[in-house]
């Protein structure tokens with residue numbers, strides 16, 4: 001059996017007296033794509049921030065490639081790539097300057113950064129903008145640069161928080177394909193999203209969290225077995241929000 005690359009054991013997190021993660025247990029094998037989904041405020045970003053070493057104060061244990069995260073955070077950070085949904089990007093820089101900065105923080109050689117960045121920017125259609133300041137960029141263009149910055153160092157684990165945010169249809173197709181190919185190469189993908197249709201298509205396993213707890217876990221086929229429903233309906237049912245149509249009606253009643 002493959003040794004899990006990520007082992008999350010009894011993970012808990014509180015902000016003051018408010019407990020936002022409770023007893024999260026999860027093993028992820030190399031090459032797996034985990035879809036981590038849950039409603040707003042469920043605890044997805046908190047889990048991710050702990051996983052990438054941004055939040056050090058948590059209960060339980062996380063092992064990455066068998067090593068405890070707490071004691072090996074600097075080394076482990078180099079093996080993880082993170083793409084946040086809304087990153088503070090240094091707008092006064094060009095994509096190339098920004099990627100050069102990020103790559104050097106990861107200990108990469110300048111010529112390798114330039115080579116990879118050029119190729120990746122080019123394939124995202126950003127070649128004409130490579131040396132333009134990013135303050136003129138659209139949200140989607142920035143998101144493409146963020147995606148590249150999260151993977152340029154060729155990490156073993158890639159954590160994506162709503163990576164498709166702001167991307168146009170073609171870019172969405174391309175990123176889905178990139179995610180699948182990275183997984184086939186053995187990279188492990190931890191994919192947080194609200195876009196159920198995409199989660200359903202790209203993930204090997206889906207983990208649904210609500211109020212800081214895992215409430216369902218399995219392949220999409222397993223989750224759907226009992227209900228025969230789409231992931232969106234399963235999500236609504238399990239998180240107790242089956243009356244969304246009523247809520248939408250009530251929302252619009254405000255105009256009356």
Ligand SMILES: Nc1ncnc2c1ncn2[C@@H]1O[C@H](COP(=O)(O)OP(=O)(O)OP(=O)(O)O)[C@@H](O)[C@H]1O
Nearest residue numbers: 015016018020038039040041042043044045046047
């Ligand atoms: N720094 C913080 N201090 C206090 N409470 C926080 C902090 N960060 C998050 N929370 C709370 O923790 C809970 C989980 O938040 P988190 O951002 O992890 O959820 P999420 O699932 O990522 O939500 P979303 O889909 O809206 O991004 C929420 O109730 C949130 O208000």
